[in-house]
Amino acid sequence: MYKTMGLITSSYDWRGGNCDREDAQKFRGRGFKQLTFRSNYADYWLYRAWIEQSSFTASWWSDPQYHAKHRALMTKIPARVDNPEVIATVPENCLDSGAWYITCLRPKVVRAIDSDSFNIPKTAAELAKEEQIIKDVTRSINGALIGLDKRIKFTRMIKGLLL
Structure with a gap:
């Protein structure tokens, strides 16, 4: 299990809007089509109206401090998705997120x-x-x-x- 988690962490940190190793685990692939990365979770949360665009900065991953891997120094605000596990724990979300991903993205x-x-x-x-x-x-x-x-x-x- 540790090796799998390590693989997820090392392969997804600071990619796709993920801001650190914790994000890599938090925003790992879930659901029917494996929704992955904070940016995709944010887009899906917007689609479902679970968050508002005004609550974060679009393209926060373009912040120079994001590229320097300094989350605390970022001026652009990443989307806040507190409960990404609802993709896997609610069957309708599992399928809906997959359909959203495939049709919209x-x-x-x-x-x-x-x-x-x-x-x-x-x-x-x-x-x-x-x-x-x-x-x-x-x-x-x-x-x-x-x-x-x-x-x-x-x-x-x-x-x-x-x-």
């Missing part, structure tokens, strides 16, 4: 997803097409083919449930 991904079939592939051509769509979607969201085998497995599992 990644509309091209929606078109790629829509090009897939609802059916479980049966032929080699159908398998190849489905796998290519999953690869395209994964690259678009993560920048690499992270967890591809699981993504293929879970896509087929969901298709089986929906049929």
Whole structure:
């Protein structure tokens, strides 16, 4: 567990509006599409009207002290999201945040997803097409083919449930 937490902390601190190691853990991926980073949480909280734009400085990560990794010296105010765990603990938020992320922040991904079939592939051509769509979607969201085998497995599992 410690190594996982360390990986999260070291990979997400001072990125995506996260202001330190604590933010890296606090604003880790949660929900159906793994909402990650303080900036994305802030945008989702705005969408849900749980916070107001006037309560923080837009693009606080452009503060020179943010780049110097001096949170206490920042003049731009980061968004305050006190309860990020509601993404994972409330089922509706889990799905809603994923739908929000994909439709508002990644509309091209929606078109790629829509090009897939609802059916479980049966032929080699159908398998190849489905796998290519999953690869395209994964690259678009993560920048690499992270967890591809699981993504293929879970896509087929969901298709089986929906049929």
